[in-house]
Amino acid sequence: MPKSEVTPNSPRVNKSVSAKPSPVELHIPIKILSSETATGSNTPSGNIHFREQKGDFQRLRTMMNSLLIVLFFALPFISIDGRQAILLDISQQQFFFFGITLWPQDFTLLAWIFIAAAFGLFFITVFWGRVWCGYLCPQTAWTFIYVWIETRIEGSSNKRKQLDKASWSGSKIGKRSTKHLLWGLAALLTGCGFISYFIPARELYIDILTGNASFWVTSWVWFFAICTYLNAGWMREQMCLHCCPYSRFQAVMFDANTKTVTYDAQRGESRGPRKRKQETNLRESNLGDCVDCNLCVEVCPTGIDIRNGLQYECINCGACVDACNETMLKFDYKPNLIGYMSENDLKGVSYSYWRSPRFLGYGAAVVIMLIVIGLDLNSRSEIQLNVIRDRQSLYRETADNKIENTYQLKIRNKTQDTKQYQLAVDSEMPFSLIADPIITLAAGEQVDYPVTVLADKDAIPSGRKMIQFSVTDVKQPSQQVSQETGFFSP
Ligand code: SF4
Ligand code: SF4
Structure with missing residues (x-):
């Protein structure tokens, strides 16, 4: 069998569709799993309690998420020329953006900036799939904060699953109350952080703490706090699965060179458990490198099994990559049975981005937008x-x-x-x-x-x-x- 082919029992093949796959299926095999069929760490209550994972990608993700959160809270406290660096002063119809004052008449400039950001995101998606979702999306960042709090209070994923099933007791009530109290505080802080982009931050925090904030300011802080609490505490991956449009159309930007979290089915199958240092027997029994430890599933925040192929639920967080690499190390196998790989990487085909129409198209769009923004800024009158x-x-x-x-x-x-x-x-x-x-x-x-x-x-x-x-x-x-x-x- 040529190296590029996928084995018949590979999860990358969607057997339920047809025996003879269409050309589209050959390029980007997508298997749609409903929440019922997802094999993640779901509990009967429907919650996904995924394991905490350590590793290179998790370190990178934590670093990026921390940077995002620090910037979110710190930016309103930075002053340029005596003014808040970013302030959307709606009552005065002025928008302060790093020393530039924008007025409603300058909305075309804001529109260009948003369009350029969208094309920038598409451009990155062509290379690295949904890295935005895994490493920089606020939904993911806040969900991971909430899960971190939950883990500190209720324990590991197994303990959390047991607590879900346990009947109500003093200990359960205590843990749940503490968790929700801390979630609530994090939500309130986030609400203040969000509103501080609309009302001078220094005044806002003092007014909120001293109870002097107006009815409307307090209402908006509570509104965003409740949204945060529900999003990061309760909805979590449901937001990515059912509400976020990006998860639905991002696959359109993928091509055979897009590096996305992928399971190397040819190398991993047939999967099967084994003892360590069983290499000889393993080869004789035709087992692939996947030891079926299920760790990649247990660490997945969206509760999917990446071995079933590319799925729109995957946010490219890399947790399964780190988990699998840990297992590969224990068994003394090569790393990256699951890794950031493209279809051409799996086939061993060399390629050049310079021949990719998507690379050139999105790249040209970003450059044009940046030129337009530069010209618009230059011609802006004071x-x-x-x-x-x-x-x-x-x-x-x-x-x-x-x-x-x-x-x-x-x-x-x-x-x-x-x-x-x-x-x-x-x-x-x-x-x-x-x-x-x-x-x-x-x-x-x-x-x-x-x-x-x-x-x-x-x-x-x-x-x-x-x-x-x-x-x-x-x-x-x-x-x-x-x-x-x-x-x-x-
Ligand atoms: S499949 Fe892997 S990369 Fe995708 S969401 Fe799950 S853990 Fe993250
Ligand atoms: S973590 Fe790796 S070895 Fe374990 S089940 Fe997943 S793919 Fe197989």
Whole structure:
């Protein structure tokens, strides 16, 4: 049998579909397991109590998750130019983002950033499958915190399963109450952390601790706390399985070169238990490297058996990789019976990402988005100007034979400093401005500034002429905005 083929009894083959697999099945064999058929560490109550696992990938995952959690709580306490680094001030309609102030008018920039992030995620998925889910997704990070708390209070996965089955006693009530109390505290802290992106963090925590927070602020903190408690404490993998759209469509981005957590069925099958140092008998009895210890299943947070092939429930956390490597070490076998491998890795086929249309397509999309964001940021003005004509009358004639048009200028200082602006009206014809040309605006301030433009009736042709208002930063003339409008005369 060629090395690239999968053995007939390999779990990578979905026997229930047909004896003659379609080309799609040959490339990405997916076996859909319902929660009933999943062979994980489910208890009769439906909870999955997975074993804690140590190993290289778990260290990496813990490090990434810890970094995410530390950043989540710490970012609102970082100040840049005296302002919170990230603050979405909805009441003032200002968004502070690392020294840049964004206004609702800048939403196109935010949209570009989100689109670029989405394509970045797709790009990474082409290489590494669902690493986002396993290593950086907040749902996974918070679930692992909650499981960590649960393990400290209720013990190992076996003890937790026994506690589930045990009838209610003083000890069970004590453990469960302590666990839920700690889950509740973690949830409240998370609620505060989330709201601190909308309300200055230093004020928020003090107000919450002293009970001085407003009704709405307190309600929102509780709302997010309850969501966290339910998500990370109760729903856990159900969120990934039933609510997250990414788990449903991520397989579309996979190709034969995508490295994802995979069981090497050709090497592992036929699986079977054995004693250590039974190598000779093992080979004679045609057993593969899988000793059927079931550890890969017991450590799986979504309760699946990766030996059944690629499944959408797999969040690529690598726990089964570490567990299996531990077993392989004990039996003195090569590591990576389960590992981050692509279909081509299993077949021993060499490949180049440069020939992958997905790699090139997503990569090009990310680069284009970054260029668009750069151009958008570069062309962003720090002044906002909106010219509105007086709707009551097109023009007025004065006693001294002049024509007047009036306008309302909405000028906003989009920076976080007080600014002085020079107002001017530009045209080839002799127009003059009846208003103070110097305007001082505080940080973020917007004014409605009424101005009148005047012209000699004999010096301008009749009908509509175009004029241009401009507002220039006195100290920084490169910061200038202008807008054209019409001037009417009889
Ligand atoms: S199959 Fe392995 S990588 Fe996938 S979720 Fe389960 S333990 Fe994590
Ligand atoms: S951990 Fe490895 S050896 Fe044990 S059952 Fe899973 S695949 Fe087989």
